[in-house]
Amino acid sequence: MDNKNICYECGKESGYHEGFWEVGDVHICNECFDKFYALCDECYAILPKDKIVTLPDGSQFCRDCLSEDYDLCADCGQLVSKKVLVNGVCQMCREYYK
Numbered sequence: 126m127d128n129k130n131i132c133y134e135c136g137k138e139s140g141y142h143e144g145f146w147e148v149g150d151v152h153i154c155n156e157c158f159d160k161f162y163a164l165c166d167e168c169y170a171i172l173p174k175d176k177i178v179t180l181p182d183g184s185q186f187c188r189d190c191l192s193e194d195y196d197l198c199a200d201c202g203q204l205v206s207k208k209v210l211v212n213g214v215c216q217m218c219r220e221y222y223k
């Protein structure tokens with residue numbers, strides 16, 4: 126095993142059993158990945174956490190996928206699927222005002 130990977134963030138070498146994440150041209154160890162990166166549930170892109178949005182149900186999306194499928198409720202500000210938005214308002218808010 127001489128093709129060791131070096132973590133781009135912390136400089137750690139990959140251990141024998143340790144798989145590193147490939148992020149673009151660089152490798153990231155699991156610890157740094159947890160700290161700084163996340164995986165989009167929709168397109169599986171690996172992106173820095175500030176480019177990933179975590180929904181209340183724990184799923185994570187990049188901004189590209191989000192703008193296609195999700196939007197903010199105009200009323201409660203929650204990120205919800207565009208399918209449940211009517212006039213920009215989520216189902217929960219609509220029922221509340223019924």
Ligand SMILES: [Zn+2]
Nearest residue numbers: 132135154157
């Ligand atoms: Zn690292």
Ligand SMILES: [Zn+2]
Nearest residue numbers: 165168187190
């Ligand atoms: Zn995505």
Ligand SMILES: [Zn+2]
Nearest residue numbers: 198201215218
């Ligand atoms: Zn709402």
